[in-house]
Amino acid sequence: MKPIKVLLAKPGLDGHDQGAKIVVRALMDAGFEVIYTGLRQTPEAVARMSLEEDVDVIALSSMAGSHLHFCTRLKPLLEADGLTDKLWLIGGNLPQQDHAALRELGFKGIFPTGSKLDAIVDYIRINARMA
Amino acid sequence: MNERAKSELKPVVNESGIEVNPLYTEEDLARSGGTTQIGLPGEYPFTRGIHRLMYRKQPWTMRQYAGFGNPAETNQRFKYLIANGQTGLNVAFDLPTQIGLDSDDALAEGEIGRVGMSIDTLRDFEVAFDGIDLNKITVSLTINGAAAILIAMYLAMAEKRGYDLKQLRGTAQNDILKEFIGRGTWVFPVEPSIKLVGDTIEYCAEHAPRYSPVSVCGYHIRESGATPAQEMAYAFCIAKAYAEEVLKRGLSIDEFAGRLSYNFNIFGNIFEQVCKFRAGRGLWAKIMKEEYGAQKPGSMWLRMIAGGGGGGLTFEQPELNIVRGAYYALISALSGAQTMALCSYDEAYTIPTEYSARISLRTMQILIEEMGLTETADPLAGSYYVETMTNQMRDKIAAIMAETDAEGGIVKLVAEGIIQARVSAQAYRMQRDIESGEFPKVGVNRYRNEQEEEHPVEFHPYQEEDARKQIASLARIRTERDQAAVTQALARVRRDAGTGANVMPAIVEAVKTYASVGEITQELVKVYGRYKEPIRF
Numbered sequence: 001m002k003p004i005k006v007l008l009a010k011p012g013l014d015g016h017d018q019g020a021k022i023v024v025r026a027l028m029d030a031g032f033e034v035i036y037t038g039l040r041q042t043p044e045a046v047a048r049m050s051l052e053e054d055v056d057v058i059a060l061s062s063m064a065g066s067h068l069h070f071c072t073r074l075k076p077l078l079e080a081d082g083l084t085d086k087l088w089l090i091g092g093n094l095p096q097q098d099h100a101a102l103r104e105l106g107f108k109g110i111f112p113t114g115s116k117l118d119a120i121v122d123y124i125r126i127n128a129r130m131a
Numbered sequence: 132m133n134e135r136a137k138s139e140l141k142p143v144v145n146e147s148g149i150e151v152n153p154l155y156t157e158e159d160l161a162r163s164g165g166t167t168q169i170g171l172p173g174e175y176p177f178t179r180g181i182h183r184l185m186y187r188k189q190p191w192t193m194r195q196y197a198g199f200g201n202p203a204e205t206n207q208r209f210k211y212l213i214a215n216g217q218t219g220l221n222v223a224f225d226l227p228t229q230i231g232l233d234s235d236d237a238l239a240e241g242e243i244g245r246v247g248m249s250i251d252t253l254r255d256f257e258v259a260f261d262g263i264d265l266n267k268i269t270v271s272l273t274i275n276g277a278a279a280i281l282i283a284m285y286l287a288m289a290e291k292r293g294y295d296l297k298q299l300r301g302t303a304q305n306d307i308l309k310e311f312i313g314r315g316t317w318v319f320p321v322e323p324s325i326k327l328v329g330d331t332i333e334y335c336a337e338h339a340p341r342y343s344p345v346s347v348c349g350y351h352i353r354e355s356g357a358t359p360a361q362e363m364a365y366a367f368c369i370a371k372a373y374a375e376e377v378l379k380r381g382l383s384i385d386e387f388a389g390r391l392s393y394n395f396n397i398f399g400n401i402f403e404q405v406c407k408f409r410a411g412r413g414l415w416a417k418i419m420k421e422e423y424g425a426q427k428p429g430s431m432w433l434r435m436i437a438g439g440g441g442g443g444l445t446f447e448q449p450e451l452n453i454v455r456g457a458y459y460a461l462i463s464a465l466s467g468a469q470t471m472a473l474c475s476y477d478e479a480y481t482i483p484t485e486y487s488a489r490i491s492l493r494t495m496q497i498l499i500e501e502m503g504l505t506e507t508a509d510p511l512a513g514s515y516y517v518e519t520m521t522n523q524m525r526d527k528i529a530a531i532m533a534e535t536d537a538e539g540g541i542v543k544l545v546a547e548g549i550i551q552a553r554v555s556a557q558a559y560r561m562q563r564d565i566e567s568g569e570f571p572k573v574g575v576n577r578y579r580n581e582q583e584e585e586h587p588v589e590f591h592p593y594q595e596e597d598a599r600k601q602i603a604s605l606a607r608i609r610t611e612r613d614q615a616a617v618t619q620a621l622a623r624v625r626r627d628a629g630t631g632a633n634v635m636p637a638i639v640e641a642v643k644t645y646a647s648v649g650e651i652t653q654e655l656v657k658v659y660g661r662y663k664e665p666i667r668f
Contacts, residue, residue: 015315
């Protein structure tokens, strides 16, 4: 079977990429194929790359507070591209009070600051390609 | 140290890769290079401090990072901090401003005023600094990608308010090379970005000679995963790259080196950090004197803000960050920093509230008022451990600089993403070590709370209304300003960028017409293009 393929994107204008790059390395070490987008991705770019690259997992890393705004815009684009069967994840600086809203938007895996790398890897291994 | 006794112990190696002994004696010090580089405070090589009396004459400047929402709100926070005894301002800008976008740009949506103050035109600077005496309080602008424009705005605002630019002090971060490594607020490709830094240094040397146009940041490189020795080595390599850019324009080193400053991080092992700073001071002085032929002592000074410490703070049990912050501040005070700022305890969650920012400020004030840290310069000098480690850190930093040059130089390594890949690989290993418990963090892999509190900090609310106000204000300015003058000024920016002239005079003229950050950036992009991030793992 082909390895699980993950798109890891940095949404919006946030420049904090230390955490995202750490997660990329953890996912690569776990044997996943990872496409890291680099900084400053628009919702349109994330949807387009997810479709073109035919990924199993769409993951965002957000540290500067615009996660709800971004995910609200991203959701209809992913839906329009028929990517609702993919696993949507988000990690980073995500206040507890926003988790319910993120889940409501379709982000099943939520990994706030303090999450373990192995927890992210295990979650993907179990939940990717399950829909 | 008796080698046999040592061999019974598990070796301890600090983050910079230097083995730490259980005891240091005169012999260790002699073996590491002896006492020749110690000297006296205020004297070459300045290992012990750049001034003779250090804090006895004047304590460090306290400059908490602040700014959010629109300029009027930020103005209120500035006044609050000043009223509470803060002695300098350190301005945070929102992400659109930092990367040269106006508030009405589609890409700015949802980000206006979120992590800093939103600035579109000179009018915003006028509001932000209203009622603040720029001679009494020095202002540091944390701006990089759009630095040339924001420096121009600051100078134009000061001039408009009647300040003599020849006497005006202040700092801009304006260190774009580190933005490519960490922090990420770049706009233009590497080469024109360095050229712009050169333009600001050259312009300030002539027009605002007491203004510090660059603060070279090891800080964010360390946050991205660099060791303390790499932090300082890469920062020095970057500072040299800027210096070379200015020297090739025909300025002498003493015409501008005295206005270069630094920004370093303070988390980690206390002794490793203190020795990093003492070693770095001596090494930088030597580089300036021997490699560049600087004559003025001021050109050899490693002037620095040593602060922050964000990378050492934890999300878990955030109140422990108040304790960590106090130790970090102690490191900075023992290291002879000119300026200090502390990350606040809630910064793993949110931008600091007034309450948490005040705790950081009081932490520094306690050191000054109660703990005796301002009485004697370089109080750790003469310790066998500190002097030996200072010698070893100096050698280590110099060795990393030599390796960097041998690999093709910092500019090439950054442009190709090699430094980024290196420090991010280290950050990954450190994260693994923290998760396995190999690298101790209290509250994280030691002494965890069974149940973390659900809402341990107060969140600073984001006001959508402020963003709307900012966009409306920009729309109003666009209708009120002399559009012909704006168009003409913007054309000059593009023309000067195209000919390779120093673009600062054109940018200063443009900001005075109330041309916006986004409009000026657009003109520069037409000539320079945009940076494309190398993705390398």
